[in-house]
Amino acid sequence: MKEKSAAFSVTSEIGRLKRVMLHRPGRELERLTIDNKDNLLFDDILWVEEAQKEHDAFADLLRDNGVEVVYFKNCLSHILKDENIRKSLLEDVIALEALDIPLSMALLSELMAMPSDELAEILIAGLTKKEALQILSPCTSLVLNSIGDYDFLIRPVPNLYFQRDPYSFVQDGVVVSVMNFEARKKEPLYAKYIFENHPYFKGLKIFYGTQSRDTYPYHIEGGDVLVLSDKVVAIGISQRTSAGTVQIVGSRLARSSSVKTILAFDIPKTRAAMHLDTVFTMVDRDAFTVYPGLSETLRIWELNYEEDGTLTSIKEHSSLKECIKKVFDISNVRFIETGGGDPIAAARDQWNDGTNTLALEPGVVVTYRRNVASNRALRENGIKVFEIKGAELGRGRGGPRCMSMPICRENIHK
Numbered sequence: 001m002k003e004k005s006a007a008f009s010v011t012s013e014i015g016r017l018k019r020v021m022l023h024r025p026g027r028e029l030e031r032l033t034i035d036n037k038d039n040l041l042f043d044d045i046l047w048v049e050e051a052q053k054e055h056d057a058f059a060d061l062l063r064d065n066g067v068e069v070v071y072f073k074n075c076l077s078h079i080l081k082d083e084n085i086r087k088s089l090l091e092d093v094i095a096l097e098a099l100d101i102p103l104s105m106a107l108l109s110e111l112m113a114m115p116s117d118e119l120a121e122i123l124i125a126g127l128t129k130k131e132a133l134q135i136l137s138p139c140t141s142l143v144l145n146s147i148g149d150y151d152f153l154i155r156p157v158p159n160l161y162f163q164r165d166p167y168s169f170v171q172d173g174v175v176v177s178v179m180n181f182e183a184r185k186k187e188p189l190y191a192k193y194i195f196e197n198h199p200y201f202k203g204l205k206i207f208y209g210t211q212s213r214d215t216y217p218y219h220i221e222g223g224d225v226l227v228l229s230d231k232v233v234a235i236g237i238s239q240r241t242s243a244g245t246v247q248i249v250g251s252r253l254a255r256s257s258s259v260k261t262i263l264a265f266d267i268p269k270t271r272a273a274m275h276l277d278t279v280f281t282m283v284d285r286d287a288f289t290v291y292p293g294l295s296e297t298l299r300i301w302e303l304n305y306e307e308d309g310t311l312t313s314i315k316e317h318s319s320l321k322e323c324i325k326k327v328f329d330i331s332n333v334r335f336i337e338t339g340g341g342d343p344i345a346a347a348r349d350q351w352n353d354g355t356n357t358l359a360l361e362p363g364v365v366v367t368y369r370r371n372v373a374s375n376r377a378l379r380e381n382g383i384k385v386f387e388i389k390g391a392e393l394g395r396g397r398g399g400p401r402c403m404s405m406p407i408c409r410e411n412i413h414k
């Protein structure tokens with residue numbers, strides 16, 4: 001990890017990708033069982049070693065294409081070296097775990113003394129009572145008495161490899177997410193500490209997520225945020241992002257960036273379509289992947305803001321195509337349907353993140369190999385497709401876009 005601060009610039013979904021944040025799945029996934037997987041937002045138990053191999057192949061593909069890969073865990077471990085930052089973060093984490101005071105204090109004192117990388121590992125993989133008893137000095141704690149050996153004092157964050165969701169880079173700043181489900185609430189907390197304290201992120205603007213009102217129920221997740229251009233951002237109103245937050249985030253972006261238009265996409269509030277990027281992604285200057293089932297229910301509003309963040313108008317669009325043409329000022333737009341448009345193939349591929357592409361540059365994307373019909377449709381439309389194996393990774397319900405957070409893309413609007 002370089003010490004110097006890096007350039008942050010995300011003005012599109014498709015400009016040549018230069019730098020990206022990833023998290024290599026680790027021991028946190030070994031915590032999944034058939035009993036806890038639903039609460040932890042997984043549909044299955046992963047074979048962790050294989051998931052790591054798949055993830056390493058994804059990272060290698062990005063590097064082979066000139067992308068600098070930054071690992072979240074290294075950033076976390078780095079900031080934990082500072083005693084004050086470590087203390088403050090640990091106090092915030094412990095407060096989220098509903099422990100009693102003697103146990104909180106005993107735990108804090110042990111975790112304060114731990115090497116940074118071991119602590120980063122615990123913050124991500126969690127800590128069971130059994131593991132804690134090996135390090136804790138005796139304390140009078142009802143929590144310790146009442147929980148089982150394999151219950152958690154610090155819960156794991158197995159969704160961390162979906163780096164798209166806890167925050168979203170927009171231009172030279174970041175929207176820190178407010179997660180909808182308990183299982184993911186600590187992820188943006190770690191991210192916020194990294195962005196505020198790691199030298200690499202010096203100068204990064206924080207648009208949302210750190211002011212006193214930026215908390216639940218004003219939730220927003222990065223999978224719903226698509227940076228369509230240097231002026232337009234699309235945000236899903238979804239299972240994970242509320243309309244109220246969309247309007248506020250739009251205002252913050254308008255005040256501090258060149259984004260003055262938000263397209264609010266009202267998508268189904270279901271697990272299959274949890275985020276906008278599960279049904280709609282951008283693959284070229286004029287081309288998008290679209291899940292065909294989307295058009296049945298989709299509603300789109302265009303929100304226009306002034307420089308000072310005042311919202312001046314909300315207009316409803318009746319057609320997605322016409323809306324995209326208008327905001328991009330182009331005469332033609334291509335929609336490439338998931339599964340090549342066949343409703344059964346579309347539904348199957350959508351469930352396996354066939355719509356969830358990560359663009360490396362205009363017209364070049366990364367997808368999961370398993371989505372044969374969707375990949376064929378992309379190629380038939382002239383898109384270059386790099387396939388990765390996602391048999392294990394995909395069991396967490398996320399694809400290449402969900403697993404990556406671009407920090408820097410080449411600006412295509414100059």
Ligand SMILES: NC(=[NH2+])NCCC[C@H](N)C(=O)O
Binds near residue numbers: 222223278397398
């Ligand atoms: N951007 C995305 N579509 N992310 C997918 C996240 C999947 C994760 N298991 C969750 O349910 O939260």
